[in-house]
Amino acid sequence: xxxxxxxxxxxxxxxxxxxxxxxxxxxxxxxxxxxxxxxxxxxxxxxxxxxxxxxxxxxxxxxxxxxxxxxxxxxxxxxxxxxxxxxxxxxxxxxxxxxxxxxxxxxxxxxxxxxxxxxxxxxxxxxxxxxxxxxxxxxxxxxxxxxxxxxxxxxxxxxxxxxxxxxxxxxxxxxxxxxxxxxxxxxxxxxxxxxxxxxxxxxxxxxxxxxxxxxxxxxxxxxxxxxxxxxxxxxxxxxxxxxxxxxxxxxxxxxxxxxxxxxxxxxxxxxxxxxxxxxxxxxxxxxxxxxxxxxxxxxxxxxxxxxxxxxxxxxxxxxxxxxxxxxxxxxxxxxxxxxxxxxxxxxxxxxxxxxxxxxxxxxxxxxxxxxxxxxxxxxxxxxx
Numbered sequence: 279x280x281x282x283x284x285x286x287x288x289x290x291x292x293x294x295x296x297x298x299x300x301x302x303x304x305x306x307x308x309x310x311x312x313x314x315x316x317x318x319x320x321x322x323x324x325x326x327x328x329x330x331x332x333x334x335x336x337x338x339x340x341x342x343x344x345x346x347x348x349x350x351x352x353x354x355x356x357x358x359x360x361x362x363x364x365x366x367x368x369x370x371x372x373x374x375x376x377x378x379x380x381x382x383x384x385x386x387x388x389x390x391x392x393x394x395x396x397x398x399x400x401x402x403x404x405x406x407x408x409x410x411x412x413x414x415x416x417x418x419x420x421x422x423x424x425x426x427x428x429x430x431x432x433x434x435x436x437x438x439x440x441x442x443x444x445x446x447x448x449x450x451x452x453x454x455x456x457x458x459x460x461x462x463x464x465x466x467x468x469x470x471x472x473x474x475x476x477x478x479x480x481x482x483x484x485x486x487x488x489x490x491x492x493x494x495x496x497x498x499x500x501x502x503x504x505x506x507x508x509x510x511x512x513x514x515x516x517x518x519x520x521x522x523x524x525x526x527x528x529x530x531x532x533x534x535x536x537x538x539x540x541x542x543x544x545x546x547x548x549x550x551x552x553x554x555x556x557x558x559x560x561x562x563x564x565x566x567x568x569x570x571x572x573x574x575x576x577x578x579x580x581x582x583x584x585x586x587x588x589x590x591x592x593x594x595x596x597x598x599x600x601x602x603x604x605x606x607x608x609x610x611x612x613x614x615x616x617x618x619x620x621x622x623x624x625x626x627x628x629x630x631x632x633x634x635x636x637x638x639x640x641x642x643x644x645x646x647x648x649x650x651x652x653x654x655x656x657x658x659x660x661x662x
Contacts (some may be wrong), residue, residue, distance in 0.1 A: 305333075305340045305598060305607040308361035309587070310372035311396075315349025317478050319501040319530050323572075323584030324396055327465055330571050331591035333556035336599035338496045338607060347373055354378035355385070362389045368607050369616060371590045374583070376448035376500070387412045390610055392617045394593060396586035398500050398525050399448040400455075402642040414593065414620050415641040416586045418547070418631070420455045422643055423524050426545035426650050427496065430661070434519065436493040440469040442483055442507045443498030452498035452523060468492045475503045484510040494518050500525030501583075505534045512538040519543065524648075525574075528581040532656060543661060544654045547630035549582045550651055550658040560646065564592075567630040582630070589628035596626055 289517035301629050309328050312321030328342050338382050347354040354373045361367045362385065369392045373379055376399035383402065386393040387409035395402045400419040403410050419607060431439065439460055443449030449472060460467055469490035481534035485505065487495055495518060497507050504526035511520060520542055522531075530538065548555045555562050572580040597619035605611025623642065626633040630648025650661040 285645050299482050303338055303340045303607050305335065305338050305604075306343060306367045307340060307371040307594065308343045308345065308346055308358075308365060308367040308372075310345045310361070310370065310374075310378075311359045311585060311587075312349040312352060312374035312378070312662070315345045315347075315517050316503070317349040317375045317378075317501055318579070320583045321346070322350070323581040324372065324374055324587045326576055327517070327572065327580065327584040327587040329575060330568070330588060332595055334596050336479055336602060338602060340598075343367060344615070347378060349375060351377075351381045355381055356483050358382045362386070366608055367391060368613055369394065369594060371587055376401070377388050378537060383409050384479075390527070390617075392613060394590040394620075395570060396583070396590065397448070398523070399451045400641065401447045401451045404451075406638055406640070408427075409638070411621075411637070412617060413640060414447070414635065416589045416593070416628075418524060418647045419641045420449045420452055420523070420641045421459075422641075422645070422648055423545045424452070424455045424459050426648055427521050427523075428456070428465070429462075430543060430650060431465060431494055431521070432463045436465055436519065438466045438468045438492045438494075439491075440487045440492035440495045441474065441498065442471040442472075442487060442495065442580055444500070444503055445472040445476050446475065448500055448525065449498045452496075456496055456498070456648065473499075473503075473507065475499070475501075477503075477506065480507050480510050483507070484514055484516075487511065488514055488516055495519060496521045498522075498523050498525065499647060501528065502530060502534060505531055509538045511533055515591060520558050524582075528583065529579070529650075530581070532658075535653075537656070540653050540656070543650070544652075545648045545650050547582050547585065547647065548649050549580075549585055549629060551649055553632055554660045555649070560627045560632055561629060564627055566628045585629040589630060589633075589636065592626060592628050593620060593623060593633065596623060 311325040313325040345357040376397045379397045389499040403502040522544035524546040601615035604615035623635040633642040
């Protein structure tokens with residue numbers, strides 16, 4: 279009886295010490311990226327960035343469990359189920375693709391595991407509901423980017439516009455957002471076309487867009503797929519302004535598009551034009567540090583998509599010590615407290631802007647999270 283009482287006391291003391299941080303415990307974070315397949319231009323810098331995430335936060339060590347979904351939404355579901363049921367992760371960063379993220383929301387919600395989604399579409403956090411309250415987004419919501427693009431269209435005298443986007447949650451949410459904003463700005467939408475991320479030609483869609491005679495065309499696609507319709511429009515002699523979303527914010531857009539994407543206008547994070555950003559911008563120092571660390575490790579600068587993972591690490595670095603006061607890593611109490619702490623994030627400076635999360639806004643960016651950018655002489659530059 280005395281032995282049992284002593285054992286019970288020792289176990290109780292151990293868990294008390296773990297919960298208070300006196301004994302180091304381990305946090306397990308899953309990371310799912312598309313480092314192979316059609317979305318690899320997005321996924322590779324995200325996977326690479328994991329090496330720069332903190333291995334210790336407060337008194338807790340952190341282990342990252344990496345998985346590649348090969349750009350396949352079905353594989354994403356499999357990876358998430360394994361991370362939740364077998365690896366017992368406390369949070370998940372990723373995936374790289376918008377359709378992939380939409381397919382796993384129910385699983386993280388059921389398991390009560392916070393998800394820091396690194397995708398473009400705002401549909402993962404909008405409209406907010408019981409499932410999406412477990413999802414946080416480390417990229418700008420479409421509305422923030424669209425406001426800058428539509429404002430430029432209006433000031434440039436654009437009266438009519440056409441839209442071509444990927445036929446998935448990224449493109450569909452952009453169509454919804456852009457249609458409403460264009461109408462409010464007095465811009466008529468003359469044509470809407472869709473294509474698949476893996477398509478090799480959009481000739482038919484391009485001819486229909488040009489036949490509608492718009493003043494401008496908005497391309498809503500992510501990664502390499504953003505190049506295809508832009509080049510097709512240029513090849514067919516479209517003379518109007520072509521706009522892109524933050525999905526095109528990568529160096530490979532310039533490489534693949536060459537002179538045919540010259541003059542493109544997009545809104546994206548300051549990382550694309552970091553030398554032109556004033557020192558007074560709150561994110562410049564953090565962004566420079568990330569770029570320098572990534573370049574030192576890999577010999578090249580990161581695409582902005584890698585910063586989505588880096589910012590996830592910053593969000594977790596603030597939230598984990600708070601969550602540790604409510605429970606030990608691996609427990610429902612810890613994961614619930616982690617979710618609550620993420621939702622209360624205020625004025626957290628990231629590489630791409632400043633996060634202010636609320637129960638209704640799980641992205642948290644404001645206008646400090648975007649810049650209006652164009653392609654000049656094969657490089658990015660601020661629109662003056």
